[in-house]
Amino acid sequence: MKFTEEHEWLRVEGDLVVVGITEHAAEQLGDVVFVDLPEVGTSVTKDDEVVVIESVKAASDILAPIDGEIVEVNEMLADEPGKVNDDPMGDAWFFKIKPEDLSQMDDYLDEAAYKALVG
């Protein structure tokens, strides 16, 4: 598993990459009340805004961590946005992306480096 400095996690699953946010991010956001997911089939470039998370406090953007095509989104979050707080590293993934260049993941942090970042 890899981590971005924007507090996203990326997990390789077959030929896809699953993306979510870390526990640290979920805690900082506060209670999530709405998740705006991208459409399946959307082509994204690294740093495109792909997901908007609304918490009781504010709206935050999730950026595409790598180039590729969104092939699946977690529809459960439309009805149960609170899952992002309950299980951010597991059930509450946001989308699966078919990467164009898996080596883009090399730029990101491993777990130890991410833990050092968030203290």
Place this chain on the structure above:
Amino acid sequence: MADLHTTPLNALHRELGAKMVPFAGYDMPVQYPMGVMKEHLHCRARAGLFDVSHMGQVILRAPGGYAGAAEAMERLVPVDLLGLAEGRQRYGVFTNEAGGILDDLMIANRGDHIFVVVNAACKADDIAHMRAGLSGVEVEEIAGRALLALQGPAAEGVLAVLVPEVAAMRFMDVGVFGSAFGELWVSRSGYTGEDGYEISVTEGQAESLARTLLAHEDVAPIGLGARDSLRLEAGLCLYGHDIDTTTTPVEASLSWAIQKVRRAGGVRAGGFPGAARILTELAQGAPRARVGLRPEGRAPMREGTALFAAAEGGEAVGHVTSGGFGPTIEGPMSMGYVPRALGAEGTTIYAEVRGKRLAATVTALPFTPARFKR
């Protein structure tokens, strides 16, 4: 952050694990470990304790006693103060010459003087405004007193153990009571739509009182985050957002706060800044109105979101002034200004959220029923 003011409860907030943020020049708790959503629901179900010590407390004294102070103050607010009974308070607004709102405030008749509570961000300007506009009136900013709010259905039971007199108070009553925490200035009012009290206590006794209230199993500390969602569900205005110098009280749907004696045909009609415009709007209607909005989907429509009459095309007709998620109504909610023709309950309005026009329905305020003890 070195320049931030602190309240007498600052150390207690930190001990309780609050996340602190700068607010109106004060270091204030935005949430405690419980989190905004649970704090909000706890306040509606049981009781919440809020530190509102950043707000301004001011006493107005005049040679003519209460009536003298009230007569003078009526020149600054479109409120019937001479008709306000002893031991009662009213909501009011300071208006400017253009009919806009300088601040909103609570005004109490305390027998031989007026007691007012104003917003933290406006208090220096408000005090200067009163000193300039109230000749012959002594304007005393109260230093050395904290202000707590205890809100929710359990508030009466909790506070009455310490101050038995509060049980008999009705909504918007005020009283001064002796207690184990010194003299308390209590009003039965608040900013949540719930029954409850606002309690002015000396700085030296504030933490002790707060700890005693928090020791009750029904009471949890509530931060600014839930304070905002509670007041928005209750349909209450936040100064600087829903009301400001560009909104008149009539546009802001606060006409109820202007009693008949201050309106055209009343015994003391007008006589406050901006009266010409405000009295005309009272008689003929204002061009726009503050309304409640319930978005159709789950996406919150936040402050600043543009509002449109149609799903496509056309210019913006208004904007959202407060918006978020209502934990009690379990959905998004907003307040905003729309043209009068679009202000009727049930009207569909469109809000542009991230480039998409989403439907919302004009809805009666409050979003949650008020539970005041009338």
